[in-house]
Amino acid sequence: MPRPDANVYRTLAAQYGSPLYVYDLDRVTEQVGTLRKNLPTGAGLYYSLKANPLPSLVQSAVAAGCHLEVTSPNELAVAAQAVASTDHLLYGGPGKTEAELSTALLTGVRRFSIESWTDMERLHRIAGTLGLQVQVLLRINPSDAVASGLAMSGADTQFGFCEEELLDQKPRLDGLAEHIEVTGFHVYYGTQIGSVDKIADSVEFAIASIERLSEALDLSPSILDLGGGFPWPYGKLDEPPSLHGLRPALEAILAKRRRSARAEIWFESGRFVAAASGTLLATVLDLKQRASGECFLVLDAGINHLGGMSGLGRLPRAGFQFQPLQASSREQESARPATIVGPLCSPLDCLARKTSIPQALQVGDLISVPNVGAYGLTASLLGFLSRPAPIEIALRDGRPVALHQWRHGHDRLQSAVNTQSLTEELI
Ligand SMILES: Cc1ncc(COP(=O)(O)O)c(C=O)c1O
Incomplete structure (x- = not known):
């Protein structure tokens, strides 16, 4: 099936408006297939909803053979709708509340990734109240580091148990x-x-730590969830890193296991599965040519819709690549420097600094950002400035199959507010 092109994007934007996230679900199926081909034979693959919890995308990942990994009640609600049975759901995350643990247990989750003794004792208490027996995977934070885009283990972070604990x-x-x-x-x-060698190193470090702990705790584990972190370009058309050689490299490492030799192997992926499927369409609302020579291109999508956490300056700015979608005769024209910003009242609302745009780009033109199916809308500052979330449309075989929009705004809660006693307490 051909990928959606500029014509398709223009038609969709004309029909559903801008900004618009377009997801090609065929790419989700393809990406899952590519990943499974490069993972050890028989390994299980979990889709991590944190990358994109869009219900139709999650259903596509399940249809392609993924199980689901969730970290919040809302992700769980989407996941529970997408699977025939809750048996294979995995619930993780570093700060699980009693309320969410009981929601998860009542929804049918029986397997948790546990991050600390407090997390474990809380789960034990809630499972006890409900008279249930649950399975846990001990999330560990091995001391050996591997370089990644955003390190969560092998570094001093809040995640998992250190071996000594x-x-x-x-x-x-x-x-x-x-x-x-x-x-x-x-x-x-x-x-x-970012490479097969680094992924293999991470698995080797993980297995070494698992073997030490299995020995010390006298465990013969039946499941090893080895994560993943499989790479894909973010908001750019760059060539994706190759996974060629990953399967034999991982199989050689796994063959050396002793205490954990019989355990099933699982991997998790959000980015690799979802990123390629998503494209953000946005419209040029304003073009401001300053006397200094600086040109600002104002879009109807900003850090509230894309790359929010990097917008805050906490992560390196992604430097998204924008493709013009206007008539092809104008696409060939020369470029000029510009800074691409969103519609929010903050100088932090910047999507690409000192990039280049076609000379002929005009107010009203449509542009697109590729490879934003993972950590696009879901990792953005949706509440900032209270603008509506964009429509999200999912295509299968080139045709729209589902339309979604993130709910937005303050609900007034039903429970009565006792203003009298609150006022008395305050004075
Ligand atoms: C525990 C865990 N699993 C899986 C993922 C998904 O990672 P990726 O999108 O790199 O595949 C994350 C991302 O933060 C994570 O924290």
């Missing part, structure tokens, strides 16, 4: 056995691990 804790684990069965380990090193 577990090594001599078998009695403490045994004390929780009434409601918790430790079935394995979970390691996630970080996102955008």
Whole structure:
């Protein structure tokens, strides 16, 4: 099936408006196929909804053979709708509340990635209240580092147990056995691990740590979730890093396991599965040519719709690439420097600084940003300045199959507010 092109994007924007996220679900199927071909034979693959919880995209990942990894009640609600059975759902994340743990258990989740003793004891308590037995994967943070786009393990972060927190804790684990069965380990090193060698290194470090802990805790794990961090360009048309050689490299590492030799192997991916499917369409609202020579191109989409966390300056700016979608005769014309900004009242609302735009780009023209199906809308500052979320449209075989929009704005809650007692307390 041919990929959507400028004509398709123009037609969709004319019909559904701008800004518009367009997802090509065929790309999700393709990406899952490519990843599975490059992973060890028989390995399970989890789609991480944090990359994009769009229901039709999640359903496509499931249809292509993924299980689902979730980290919030809303992700869980989407996941529960997408699967025939909740048996394979994995619930993770570093700060799970009692309320969400009970929601997860009542929804049917029976497997959790556990990040600390507090997390584990909280789960034990809630599972006990509901009379349930649950399985946990101990999320570990190995001390050996591997370079990634955003390191989450092998670095001093809030994620997982450090080995020392577990090594001599078998009695403490045994004390929780009434409601918790430790079935394995979970390691996630970080996102955008940029080469086969680095991914293989991360798996090697993870297995070494798992072997040490299995020995110390006298465990024979049945599941190892080894994360992934499989790379894909973000908001650019760059060539994606090749995964060629990954399968044999990983199989050689896994063949050396001892205590964990019989465990099932799982990987997780958000970015690699979802990124390629998504394109953001936006319209030029204003073009400001300053006397200094600086040109600002104002779009109807800003950091509220794309790349929000980098917009805050906490991460390197993504430097998105914008493709003009106007008539082809104008596409060939010469370029000029410009800074591309969104419609928000903040100088932080900048999507690309000192990039180049076609000389002939005009107010009203449509442009597109590729490879934003992962960490696009979902990682943005949707609440900032209260603008509506863009429409999101999913295509299958080139045809629209689902239309979504993130709900937005303050709901007034039903419970009565006792203003009288609050005022008394304050004075
Ligand atoms: C625990 C965990 N698993 C999976 C993912 C998905 O990673 P990626 O999108 O790089 O595949 C993340 C991303 O932050 C994560 O924290």
